Amino acid sequence: MLINSTMSGKKELFLPIHDNRVNLFVCGPTVYDNSHIGHARTYIFFDVVARYLKHIGFSVFYLQNITDVDDKIIDRAALQGISPRLLARTFEEKYREDMQALGVTNINYYARASEHIAEIISQIGRLIEKGFAYETQTGVYFDESRFGDFGKLSHQSLEDLEKHRIEPDPTKRNPGDFSLWKKRQDGPEVTWDSPWGKGRPGWHIEDTAITENYFGAQYDIHGGAMDLIFPHHEAEIAQMEATSGKKPLVRFWMHTGFLNVNGEKMSKSLGNFTTIRDMLQKFDADSFRFFVLSSHYRSPIDFSESALDQSRKSLERIRQAAKAIEEELERRRTSADEASQENENARAGLSEFRTKFLDAMDNDFNTPYALKAVFELVREVNRRINERSISKESLIEAGQLLDDFGRILGISFSVAQAGQSVSSGNNEDKTGNLIELLIDVRQKLREKKDWALADEIRNRLSEQGIVLEDAKAGGGRYSIKLSE
């Protein structure tokens, strides 16, 4: 398969370093607040990366760090009068709940920065020994002038990087040198002993200490959003390649585009900051996943209510087809349909849709193109059902294809688990029985051609959010719209 690497800017053939094993690392959140829908975009995408790589037979280990030692956490905790650890653990828990709610379920291990201090200290020590880092009164810094490749990922030269907006720490040798260890004491929970005195790690070092610990000096894929390319990922390259002397740190750098809101970057000052929790109050997780995956992962996407609405409706079309397949299969159970069987013989099989879907995914995770294949399958199956030219085998195959595609994308295409909650007519509860009763009465009215009353029942149920759909041969079905 082909994967675009930020380093080369090109699609390259993906082969893991170790046989069949794929080591995947994605920068996790700094847990000082609720995660927002921009995080969700990135993490949903990499969840699909893991799902797909597993589907095509790789053994994937997906590692994510949790930044639970950080200035923002300390500041926020002080503001709220609670301990940094309590704050961090609280939002870490919420983050995990959010991921669960979004169907992001393929992360094998979350590594907390605070639980890898020994590894961090070890790596800093080796950097100093090799002359890539130095100690001052304020901390330990990486000397970028000693590492020739600095800037290679973001395509910037050292001269470009001389320009800076924040006044650099005066003890640093070069303005671009970044912090490995901060000599600060902000309370026992965020202060550790080190050969350079008490303090805490800088932001970049935790990731390479963690990946070195679990993956070694080199691994397959490192993911994150575009804004992390510089300086964060640049710093990771410098730290690990300087420590180990092995290049490259990572074979494939993958970066997701931004999620904007009405064309603007999401930010608290603009008031367009949407947390995952708030979003899920209004939209179901599957619709959001569909929205995320209907654009290419490197393109910017624009979040809006109408975009989400459109995604919901598009997804609904796939689910309608899944429903039609089930119903047709049910019908076949009671009566054999020789005609359909025979009519289909002239038709091609459905396997071409699997090929199209997998080809799209194989080409740098082109999820919009993969979704196209899903819709083409849907149309073909609908057509065949309508024309009575589909065999039982093809119905089963189509159902399996939809299931497989849904599993890879982490979206439920089947009716049963639909977010909109579509009930079929065999509810056990009393409400369901009442609705059944009304449908029965209405059916009798229809048989008597009392259209006025029949329509009134349908309209009034519709006002209650219960939508009736009449079938040709009586009975019919209904669905309950939970939202709105």
Next chain:
RNA sequence: GCCAAGGUGGCGGAGCGGCUACGCAAAUGCCUGCAGAGCAUUACCACUCCGGUUCGAAUCCGGACCUUGGCUCCA
């Protein structure tokens, strides 16, 4: 200023050298008591601009313009 990603039909969004997706919305027809769903067809076929390469460019090259982001907080 430097670096990066973009500018495609009413909207969303693929394609990245030649037949133009896919979805949403719309129209007409079939089906239906009506509606919905489904199916078929349609809208006469859009690619920021200006040059160039080519038999042929949305797609390659050069140049402009615009948008968003990064430049040591950031998914």
